[in-house]
Amino acid sequence: MKKSKRCVNVKIPSKTKLKKRPLLSPVEAGGLQAMFKVLANDTRLRLLHSLVRSEELCVSELSKTLGMKPQAISNQLQRLSDLRILVARRDGNNIYYRIVNECIAPLLNLALCLTEAECRDN
Amino acid sequence: MKKSKRCVNVKIPSKTKLKKRPLLSPVEAGGLQAMFKVLANDTRLRLLHSLVRSEELCVSELSKTLGMKPQAISNQLQRLSDLRILVARRDGNNIYYRIVNECIAPLLNLALCLTEAECRDN
DNA sequence: TCATTATTACACGAGCTAGTGTAATAGTGT
DNA sequence: ACACTATTACACTAGCTCGTGTAATAATGA
Numbered sequence: 001m002k003k004s005k006r007c008v009n010v011k012i013p014s015k016t017k018l019k020k021r022p023l024l025s026p027v028e029a030g031g032l033q034a035m036f037k038v039l040a041n042d043t044r045l046r047l048l049h050s051l052v053r054s055e056e057l058c059v060s061e062l063s064k065t066l067g068m069k070p071q072a073i074s075n076q077l078q079r080l081s082d083l084r085i086l087v088a089r090r091d092g093n094n095i096y097y098r099i100v101n102e103c104i105a106p107l108l109n110l111a112l113c114l115t116e117a118e119c120r121d122n
Numbered sequence: 123m124k125k126s127k128r129c130v131n132v133k134i135p136s137k138t139k140l141k142k143r144p145l146l147s148p149v150e151a152g153g154l155q156a157m158f159k160v161l162a163n164d165t166r167l168r169l170l171h172s173l174v175r176s177e178e179l180c181v182s183e184l185s186k187t188l189g190m191k192p193q194a195i196s197n198q199l200q201r202l203s204d205l206r207i208l209v210a211r212r213d214g215n216n217i218y219y220r221i222v223n224e225c226i227a228p229l230l231n232l233a234l235c236l237t238e239a240e241c242r243d244n
Numbered sequence: 245t246c247a248t249t250a251t252t253a254c255a256c257g258a259g260c261t262a263g264t265g266t267a268a269t270a271g272t273g274t
Numbered sequence: 275a276c277a278c279t280a281t282t283a284c285a286c287t288a289g290c291t292c293g294t295g296t297a298a299t300a301a302t303g304a
Binding site for chain 2: 042045049052105
Binding site for chain 2: 272
């Protein structure tokens with residue numbers, strides 16, 4: 001049993017809680033869905049990770065970092081702002097974004113651990 | 123600070139790890155994206171939760187439980203099987219599905235904790 | 245005011261998603 | 275073989291997503 005090597009301290013009594021819990025209502029499922037939808041995109045994942053690493057970055061910085069057009073970056077940043085994941089702050093010409101939603105980092109981290117632990121092969 | 127009330131034992135040193143980690147490559151991000159896409163859907167979330175609770179269920183049972191047509195359920199179950207999230211087993215007329223991917227339950231559980239802890243309002 | 249930079253607004257379009265309806269397949273019991 | 279049930283295959287479609295290109299907005303400096 002060589003599982004969770006680099007990802008040990010994830011101490012979630014996962015199945016226990018989920019098992020006892022009554023079936024997700026469509027509404028509850030909808031809430032979860034919204035959360036996962038945010039993370040279900042290549043570009044947004046990289047944006048969010050950049051922001052976890054650097055706390056605060058502006059559109060052009062992110063645009064260079066990801067190698068994508070500013071419009072595309074702005075699109076996603078705004079979507080994330082609409083969902084209260086990010087907040088924006090203007091400083092001169094630049095608009096800086098940072099993460100305010102505390103769900104993002106833990107979920108990102110856990111998912112990364114799990115996928116790296118060869119989630120699918122064993 | 124009344125946060126993580128019912129979800130205490132989630133001991134992920136989230137930001138620490140993500141912060142040190144080099145920026146996600148498009149490929150890495152793609153892997154994560156695939157994982158989150160699975161969970162980014164109302165119906166699939168309820169299916170998966172049903173299966174976490176009951177270990178093994180057939181199409182018609184799930185169809186009744188979710189109040190959806192068998193075709194719709196079968197569609198999703200098959201997608202989940204293609205992705206190696208579920209496996210199927212035939213018993214007479216019925217085909218029973220169960221979860222084999224170990225990432226699902228922890229992610230579902232963490233997300234549920236986080237969203238219930240009023241992720242967005244605090 | 246004017247030129248320049250940074251960001252956003254908006255319309256557009258290719259591509260994917262998820263359910264529907266119909267038809268086919270597979271197993272069961274007579 | 276036949277009727278019946280459970281599930282899947284397939285084609286179709288409404289709706290959403292995400293990047294693109296063009297144009298507008300906002301701040302800066304001369």
